[in-house]
Amino acid sequence: MGATLFDEAAGPERPGAPLAVRMRPRDVNDLVGQRHLIGAGSPLRRLLEGDPAAAVSLILWGPPGTGKTTLAHLVSRTTGARFVELSAVTAGVKDVRAVIDSARGALGMQDRGTVLFVDEVHRFSKTQQDALLPAVENGWVTLIAATTENPSFSIVSPLLSRSVILTLAPLDDEDLAVVLERALEDARGLGGELTMSQEARDHLVRIAGGDARRLLTALDAVAGLVKSTRGIGSRVELEDVEAAVLTAAVRYDRDGDQHYDVISAFIKSVRGSDPDAALHYLARMIEAGEDPRFIARRLMILASEDIGLADPSALQVAVAAAHAVALLGMPEGRLTLAQATIHLALSPKSPAVIRAMDAAQADVNAGRIGTVPAHLRDAHYPGARGLGHGSGYRYPHDEATGVAAQDYLPDPLLGRIYYEPTRHGAEASRADVVDRLALLRRGQAASTPVDRT
Numbered sequence: 001m002g003a004t005l006f007d008e009a010a011g012p013e014r015p016g017a018p019l020a021v022r023m024r025p026r027d028v029n030d031l032v033g034q035r036h037l038i039g040a041g042s043p044l045r046r047l048l049e050g051d052p053a054a055a056v057s058l059i060l061w062g063p064p065g066t067g068k069t070t071l072a073h074l075v076s077r078t079t080g081a082r083f084v085e086l087s088a089v090t091a092g093v094k095d096v097r098a099v100i101d102s103a104r105g106a107l108g109m110q111d112r113g114t115v116l117f118v119d120e121v122h123r124f125s126k127t128q129q130d131a132l133l134p135a136v137e138n139g140w141v142t143l144i145a146a147t148t149e150n151p152s153f154s155i156v157s158p159l160l161s162r163s164v165i166l167t168l169a170p171l172d173d174e175d176l177a178v179v180l181e182r183a184l185e186d187a188r189g190l191g192g193e194l195t196m197s198q199e200a201r202d203h204l205v206r207i208a209g210g211d212a213r214r215l216l217t218a219l220d221a222v223a224g225l226v227k228s229t230r231g232i233g234s235r236v237e238l239e240d241v242e243a244a245v246l247t248a249a250v251r252y253d254r255d256g257d258q259h260y261d262v263i264s265a266f267i268k269s270v271r272g273s274d275p276d277a278a279l280h281y282l283a284r285m286i287e288a289g290e291d292p293r294f295i296a297r298r299l300m301i302l303a304s305e306d307i308g309l310a311d312p313s314a315l316q317v318a319v320a321a322a323h324a325v326a327l328l329g330m331p332e333g334r335l336t337l338a339q340a341t342i343h344l345a346l347s348p349k350s351p352a353v354i355r356a357m358d359a360a361q362a363d364v365n366a367g368r369i370g371t372v373p374a375h376l377r378d379a380h381y382p383g384a385r386g387l388g389h390g391s392g393y394r395y396p397h398d399e400a401t402g403v404a405a406q407d408y409l410p411d412p413l414l415g416r417i418y419y420e421p422t423r424h425g426a427e428a429s430r431a432d433v434v435d436r437l438a439l440l441r442r443g444q445a446a447s448t449p450v451d452r453t
Contacts, residue, residue, distance in 0.1 A: 019223075020216035022188045023179070024070050026077070032212070033175040034067055037166055044166060048074050057136050057143035059121070059151050059160070062168025063329035065211025068146035072117040075144060081113040082106055084141075088123035093131050100135040107140060114141045121145035122154035129156045136162050150327050170210025170329070173289075177205055179212050183219055190223055196236040203241050206289045209330055218245045259290075267298060271306045275345035282341050292333050296322035299340050307344060308353035310425035317343045348425025356419040363413065370410025405443030 025031050028048040031038055038045045043056065048071075058075075060068040076083035084099050103114035116135070118124070135141045136159070143163065147154060151165055171179070180201060183189035204222070208215035222244040226234050266281035285295060300322060303315040321340035325333035363369075377389040394404035407414060421431040 018217065019183060019189060019220035020213045023183050023186065023216055024073060026074075028074065028078075031067065031070070031074075032178050033171040034168055037168070043164060044071070048078055057141075057163040058145070059155065059163045059165045060144065060146045060168060061148075061151050061165060063148055063170050063210065065208070065213035065215075066168040066170060067212070068168060069117065069119065072115060072144040072146070075142065076115040076117075079113060079115070079142075081115045081142065083115050083117065085117045085119065088118055088120045088128070091118075091128075093128050096128060096131045100131075100140060103135065103141045116141040116143050118143065118145045120147065122147045122149040122151075126156055129159050133158055133162070148329060171208075171212055172210070173205050176208050176210070176212065176215055177201065179215060180204060180219065183216055190219075193232045194223055194226060194234055194236055197238065199238040200236045200241045203238055207245060207287070209289050221245060262288075263295075263298060266295075267302055270299075270302055270341060270345045271349065273345055273349065275342045278341050278345045279338060282337060286330075286334050286337070292325045292330055292337060293322070295337055296325050296340075299337070299344060302344060305354045306349050306351065307347045308350045308427065309430055310350035310352075310422060310427040311347035312426060314344055314347045348427070350422040350424050350427050352419060352421050352427065359418045363416070368412055370412040373407065373410065375406065376408065401440050403437055403440035405441060407441070 028038060028045060038048070044058075047056065047058075058071075060071060062068060072085075073083060075081075082103070084103070086095060086099060099114075099116060103116065106112045106114055116132075118132075121129070132143060136143050145155070145159075145163070151160060184194065184196060185192055200222075204215055204218055207218060218241070222236055222241050225244045226236050226240050262281050262284055266278060266285065269277035269281060282295065286292070296318070300315065300318040303318040307314040317340050321336045324336040328336065374389060375391060375393040392406075394406050396402055396404045398404075409416060419434065421427045421434055423431060
């Protein structure tokens, strides 16, 4: 069967287990991160403290290494329940039903509940998810389902309505530093057998990318290398970490000059239409643990500032990338950022949008405003017509061309031009449209040459 049964009374940190397993928190006070979920009186904390009134099935949504499996183990331990784990990658409907039958037997014969942990539940088909419903509905199991994908799109509605969705966040650098220190000193971890330089610590935290399991797995590899080559009591250096995890340290300080230098080089490479250079700087930021949302925001800004209407799809791609990164998290989101980066680097460029907006704001800030022309003012309230509001307004849809010959700017700004399209990409055709519309608004034939002076 594809299910794994653990005896939580013996604890998950069995001898010889990987460091990430040995260091799994044993109670709620050992948890690191997720402060928004485990505050005093919160449903999750009450459940972790064994409050039977708080028993509820959970869907844990978050990136890898944020504590989803740990929370499931803690619920089982604090409630004294059996812990059964199913992987949605390998389990089928038959496995699900077998676990449920076993849980019903344990509940009826031993009065002992079962915590059923389903990892990567989004990989279950609708039929497999439906097979869980009777057990959840009747309380035969406490379901804790883990997913890295948005449950609203990947989990069937009946299961969602019977569960509480908890969103887990990546661990920040301070949290990871706590996890690292515990693993170095705790008897379940390395028990003080090794010391570590600050550079080595910083690099381990950096390459973990908010993932505690990745951090501990890397530390396990480093410790094995150093103890086998130099022995217990040795000091772990940056070079040891690089050799063990095969990842070169990125010289990048997210709070210092390098942060601004690299993002500047990234933006200028995209603006300069060099996708290879742009990907290099993107890779440096990702490997340094830069917030992917920050990168996505900068791409959205660039899409309007440096591309604009030369490629109208650029902003759509950048916004889609930002949404995808929010849904996927890292490391999967790196591909979305790479796709958007390449698209924007290869797009034709135009500064016309930012120049137009800057010019319009400069006029307003300089006091070149004027009053709204009478024919454009609101004429819907009583007495407005008597004030001349709306008088002389020509409705464009009544015109054969769809454009009325009338002015829209205030008198002091008549003839002012802000948007001056380039002849790059799709904006070239828009330049012709701008000229044609300007002529029609002046009541001139569309074939008349436009004076843009």
